[in-house]
Amino acid sequence: MISKKMNPLVQNNSVIRVMFEEGKRLAAIYGAENVYDFSLGNPNVPAPQEVEDSILETLKEEDSTFIHGYMSNSGYEDVRETIAQDLNRRFGTKFGQGNILMTVGAASGLNIILKTILDLEDEVMTFAPYFVEYGNYVRNYDGRLVVVSPNTVDFQPNLEEFAEKITARTKAVIINTPNNPTGVIYSDETLTRLADILRVKSAEFGTEIVLISDEPYRELAYDGAVVPYVTKYYANTVVCYSYSKSLSLPGERIGYLVIPDELTDSKEVFTAATIANRVIGCVNAPSLIQRVIKRCIEKGAAVNLSAYDKNRNLLYNSLKEFGFECIKPEGAFYLFVKAPIADDKAFCAQAQKHNLLLVPGSSFACPGYVRIAYCVSYEQIERSLPAFEAVAKEYGLKK
Amino acid sequence: MISKKMNPLVQNNSVIRVMFEEGKRLAAIYGAENVYDFSLGNPNVPAPQEVEDSILETLKEEDSTFIHGYMSNSGYEDVRETIAQDLNRRFGTKFGQGNILMTVGAASGLNIILKTILDLEDEVMTFAPYFVEYGNYVRNYDGRLVVVSPNTVDFQPNLEEFAEKITARTKAVIINTPNNPTGVIYSDETLTRLADILRVKSAEFGTEIVLISDEPYRELAYDGAVVPYVTKYYANTVVCYSYSKSLSLPGERIGYLVIPDELTDSKEVFTAATIANRVIGCVNAPSLIQRVIKRCIEKGAAVNLSAYDKNRNLLYNSLKEFGFECIKPEGAFYLFVKAPIADDKAFCAQAQKHNLLLVPGSSFACPGYVRIAYCVSYEQIERSLPAFEAVAKEYGLKK
Numbered sequence: 018m019i020s021k022k023m024n025p026l027v028q029n030n031s032v033i034r035v036m037f038e039e040g041k042r043l044a045a046i047y048g049a050e051n052v053y054d055f056s057l058g059n060p061n062v063p064a065p066q067e068v069e070d071s072i073l074e075t076l077k078e079e080d081s082t083f084i085h086g087y088m089s090n091s092g093y094e095d096v097r098e099t100i101a102q103d104l105n106r107r108f109g110t111k112f113g114q115g116n117i118l119m120t121v122g123a124a125s126g127l128n129i130i131l132k133t134i135l136d137l138e139d140e141v142m143t144f145a146p147y148f149v150e151y152g153n154y155v156r157n158y159d160g161r162l163v164v165v166s167p168n169t170v171d172f173q174p175n176l177e178e179f180a181e182k183i184t185a186r187t188k189a190v191i192i193n194t195p196n197n198p199t200g201v202i203y204s205d206e207t208l209t210r211l212a213d214i215l216r217v218k219s220a221e222f223g224t225e226i227v228l229i230s231d232e233p234y235r236e237l238a239y240d241g242a243v244v245p246y247v248t249k250y251y252a253n254t255v256v257c258y259s260y261s262k263s264l265s266l267p268g269e270r271i272g273y274l275v276i277p278d279e280l281t282d283s284k285e286v287f288t289a290a291t292i293a294n295r296v297i298g299c300v301n302a303p304s305l306i307q308r309v310i311k312r313c314i315e316k317g318a319a320v321n322l323s324a325y326d327k328n329r330n331l332l333y334n335s336l337k338e339f340g341f342e343c344i345k346p347e348g349a350f351y352l353f354v355k356a357p358i359a360d361d362k363a364f365c366a367q368a369q370k371h372n373l374l375l376v377p378g379s380s381f382a383c384p385g386y387v388r389i390a391y392c393v394s395y396e397q398i399e400r401s402l403p404a405f406e407a408v409a410k411e412y413g414l415k416k
Numbered sequence: 417m418i419s420k421k422m423n424p425l426v427q428n429n430s431v432i433r434v435m436f437e438e439g440k441r442l443a444a445i446y447g448a449e450n451v452y453d454f455s456l457g458n459p460n461v462p463a464p465q466e467v468e469d470s471i472l473e474t475l476k477e478e479d480s481t482f483i484h485g486y487m488s489n490s491g492y493e494d495v496r497e498t499i500a501q502d503l504n505r506r507f508g509t510k511f512g513q514g515n516i517l518m519t520v521g522a523a524s525g526l527n528i529i530l531k532t533i534l535d536l537e538d539e540v541m542t543f544a545p546y547f548v549e550y551g552n553y554v555r556n557y558d559g560r561l562v563v564v565s566p567n568t569v570d571f572q573p574n575l576e577e578f579a580e581k582i583t584a585r586t587k588a589v590i591i592n593t594p595n596n597p598t599g600v601i602y603s604d605e606t607l608t609r610l611a612d613i614l615r616v617k618s619a620e621f622g623t624e625i626v627l628i629s630d631e632p633y634r635e636l637a638y639d640g641a642v643v644p645y646v647t648k649y650y651a652n653t654v655v656c657y658s659y660s661k662s663l664s665l666p667g668e669r670i671g672y673l674v675i676p677d678e679l680t681d682s683k684e685v686f687t688a689a690t691i692a693n694r695v696i697g698c699v700n701a702p703s704l705i706q707r708v709i710k711r712c713i714e715k716g717a718a719v720n721l722s723a724y725d726k727n728r729n730l731l732y733n734s735l736k737e738f739g740f741e742c743i744k745p746e747g748a749f750y751l752f753v754k755a756p757i758a759d760d761k762a763f764c765a766q767a768q769k770h771n772l773l774l775v776p777g778s779s780f781a782c783p784g785y786v787r788i789a790y791c792v793s794y795e796q797i798e799r800s801l802p803a804f805e806a807v808a809k810e811y812g813l814k815k
Contacts, residue, residue: 018624018681019688020535020557026695027688038488058644063480072704076471085665089437121520121669121698128697136419153695225417266484270520282417283613289418289426296425296552298527299520303702304667305471381814 026153040374049374053401055389056374058197059150060265062392067318068264068318071309073219077190084308090301091291092119092273096311098271103314108246118290119302122270123233123259125294127154130255130274132293133286134227135160139188140350144174146198146353146383148231151191160188167383172199172344172353173207176214183218189227190215195234195244198381199353199389200346202238205245212251219253225281228254233272236263236319239326242347252279255286262350262392264313265320271306325350328391333397336389339406340414350392353378356385357412367411371404425552439773446771452800453592454788455773457596457749459664461791466717467663470708480654483707489700490690491518491672495710499672502713507645515676517689521546521669522632522658524693526553529654529673530588531692532685533626534559538587541574545752545782547596547630559587566782571598571743571752572606575613582617588626589614592642594633597780597787598752599745602638604644611650618652624680627653632671633664633748635718641746645812651678661749663712664719670705718740724749727790731797738805739813749791752777760784766810770803 019027040054056076075084091097097114104110122127131141135158143151152162167174174192192211196204203211212228219226230247237257238244248254259272276287294301332352333345342355356364361377361384365401368375368387378386391398409415418426439453474483480730490496496513503509524744530540534557544566551561562581567574573591591610593602602610611627618625629646634657637643647653658671692798693700731751732744741754755763760776760783767774767786777785790797808814 018533018626018679018685020531020533022535023532023688023692026685026691030687030691037486057486059486060483061481064484068484069475069480072471072475076468081468082458082460082664084667085463085467086667087456087458088667123698124694125697132419133422134417134419136421150695154697157696228417256809265481268483268485268487270699270702280417285426286417288429289422292425292429293422295523296549297556297696298553299698300522300523300669301667303669303705306702306704307667387429 020200022156034176036374036376041373050400052374053397053404054374055391055393056376058390059267060262060320060350060392061394062265062321064265065313065318065320066308066326067313067316068266070358071312071316072305074312075305084305086304088301088304090246091287092117092302093307097273097308099311099314104275108249110184110246110248112275112277115287116275118274118276118287118294119297119307120272120274120294121302122261123257123272123373124150125229125270125299126257126259126272126274127151127191127229127231128157128297129290129293130227130229130257131155131158132297133289134188136188138186140184140186141189142179142182142187142193143191144179146378146381146386147191148193148197149380149382163187163223164382169383172196172201173204174211176207176210179211180214181217182227184215185222185224187218187224189229189247191229191231192247195238195348196348197234198351198376198378199344200349200351201344202242202244202347202363208245208247215251224254229257230254231257233259233262237322237325237350238348239322240290240347241330248275248277248279252277253281255280260310263320264318266306268319269303271302271310318331324395325392328393328395328398330394332389332391335402336405339409341409350390352391354387354389356387359385361385361387368408371407373401373404373408418674421555435675435773435775442771449799451771451773452796452803453701453773454790454792455775457789457791458666459661459719459791460793461665461720464712464717464719466712466715467665470711470715471704473706474704483704485703487700487703489694490686491516491701492706495706496672498710498713502581503674507648508570509645509647511676514686515674517673517675517686517693518706519673519693520698521660521670522630522656523549523559524669525656525658525673526550526590526628526630527696528689528692529626529628529656530554530557530559531696532688533587535587537585539583539585540588540590541578541581541586541684542590543578545777545780546590547592547786548781550590550778562586563781571595571600572603574608575606575609579613579617582613582625583797584621584623585622586617586625588628590628590630591646592630594637594640594747596633596748596776597750597777598743599748599750600743601641601643601746603804607644607646607649613747614650616790624652626679628656630651630656632658632661636721636724636749637747638721638728639746647674647676647678651676652680654679659709662719663717663771665705668702670701670707670709723794724791727792727794727797730787730794731790734801735804738808738809749789751788751790753786753788755784755786756813758784760786767807770807772800772803772807
């Protein structure tokens with residue numbers, strides 16, 4: 018009954034999502050406290066109090082048919098203007114509401130911009146390790162994902178290989194910073210060089226290449242690390258943002274696209290993206306939560322970052338002590354750890370025997386590593402440490 | 417910059433949505449009270465009190481990370497079970513949570529099922545007049561929309577032409593009852609005959625044909641009219657539902673798919689649809705509103721239907737009195753009126769001179785008619801009557 022295109026997707030259902038279901042199954046058997054599920058980027062830190070306050074205020078102060086009704090497919094103008102001004106204040110940009118398109122999360126934002134620009138067999142590049150859904154999103158619009166192999170020294174993108182792989186069919190590049198799964202923030206130097214390469218190559222081929230910056234982790238940066246704003250490096254940039262992590266609202270599906278004036282055919286792209294939002298069936302971003310976002314920005318709401326930071330330090334320091342190899346993440350809420358054996362899937366299977374649910378790096382096109390999502394309770398990390406230590410001993414990492 | 421596929425969409429941006437923007441523009445000039453915008457199906461009846469109550473209770477009684485977090489891509493199990501049991505109680509069906517997939521409204525539900533089943537150049541049939549987005553949804557997955565011409569006698573589907581147009585490539589049929597734009601409810605006799613034709617033709621061609629029932633207006637039926645439940649007529653049925661109208665929540669983007677056990681490869685289709693929900697970028701239906709839907713069902717919440725009924729009677733009776741030709745709608749909140757001239761667009765342009773915003777029937781593949789959405793205030797209808805009467809006189813309808 019199902020289509021040829023869906024068939025491989027059903028056969029290779031998302032490892033992460035399958036693990037999420039597996040975690041629920043194990044928890045039912047062993048008790049939730051004895052299963053150490055590090056598989057999903059589902060924030061454990063609650064939404065800031067301002068979210069609930071803003072919901073209550075919206076219900077009290079705004080009209081029901083307005084709160085729950087249709088608005089322009091691109092979102093409420095006042096919400097978009099508030100977001101634009103907030104970005105301008107923080108990053109020195111010059112956006113207005115006409116540059117902001119409210120979306121059903123960043124995943125939908127990515128689909129919208131890809132639908133807007135991709136023709137059959139256009140190439141979209143990304144850097145391993147990368148969020149596997151990018152391949153599915155690109156194939157939704159009959160594009161081809163071209164993957165640049167990982168630089169496992171510091172997990173900044175491999176720009177030499179990138180420059181070599183750009184062709185006349187390259188229509189877009191997706192970057193993700195702070196990065197899932199590595200936690201690395203792309204540096205000022207990286208973005209400067211990447212933008213230079215794009216300018217040189219698009220001039221060489223006479224093409225327009227769109228840099229799509231997928232930024233759900235923008236606000237999750239530790240030790241005062243700066244996350245450069247990508248539109249300032251390259252004119253043809255589109256930003257995909259989500260409040261999933263910054264306000265702990267992943268289930269609410271709320272985010273936005275930034276389509277700057279500097280982008281070629283900016284107004285037409287904005288119109289087309291608004292139409293794409295409609296025809297892919299989203300129609301608009303959920304309305305009440307749009308209203309809430311405006312109030313949260315005005316209140317300066319932010320998730321409690323110190324909880325993640327505390328997790329990061331405990332887990333990183335412990336794993337290093339147990340003999341694991343791993344760079345210290347500057348952002349997001351993932352640790353990307355070198356597996357002690359080449360076969361990361363076999364390593365994950367072994368870890369699972371200790372009720373540790375980890376995601377193999379091969380799910381991010383970077384075999385030999387595993388992703389550990391530390392957006393869990395501090396207590397879960399504490400309880401899991403003996404299991405990690407036991408695994409380390411099994412592989413002879415711990416002296 | 418934009419793709420070849422998006423180009424025609426940008427050139428022919430939705431007439432209805434353009435009119436929505438036009439309505440806002442005219443309101444700014446003439447004042448909202450002097451513009452009679454009947455263009456958009458944006459409910460004016462507020463959400464029932466149970467919606468606000470349920471939001472407040474959810475925030476008070478459930479945990480923030482649960483309310484706003486990820487759940488299974490198909491939605492919260494308890495919400496889905498509540499919906500299934502409610503359908504069983506009302507329609508004598510036998511659904512469980514495994515048959516219900518929560519979606520970002522019915523529009524997204526349609527996209528999900530079409531992505532799940534359509535192969536390149538598969539044909540999807542529908543009956544004129546129809547919601548124009550169906551064509552866009554089908555083209556998203558490289559299918560071809562095949563339109564059966566309208567039966568303007570009673571606007572039940574033209575089943576003779578339907579039977580003739582089914583081919584070996586027919587993969588799905590979309591019906592919409594109560595119907596947008598006519599307000600007609602497909603009768604028991606219609607559904608019986610339609611199901612018979614599908615069984616005969618799929619046996620003849622050795623194919624599986626999915627009947628997709630798009631039902632955002634199910635609960636909007638007047639004078640006690642019965643809206644038959646389509647899964648009872650034909651095994652390969654998928655229902656797309658939305659709470660946009662029944663709870664006045666169109667901006668919230670909340671609905672569900674019903675994938676019955678009787679559907680061929682039901683479990684696989686459900687899995688594939690769940691994956692489709694993820695990869696088209698929705699990931700899941702908005703979480704807080706899912707929780708709210710459960711409570712609203714338990715409370716028996718329903719929109720104030722009598723307000724629409726009052727509008728329906730005033731507008732229908734007045735237009736008949738002015739000499740317009742129109743069948744009395746049994747459901748939804750639209751009147752589908754015969755234009756006094758063949759050119760419905762010219763008629764709409766003339767009506768707009770009186771600040772009446774109507775949608776030409778050609779936008780629904782049924783030229784010669786216009787759609788009037790009466791989900792507006794009773795006062796707007798009262799105020800608009802002199803304008804309708806003036807238009808009727810211009811065309812010599814009113815003696």
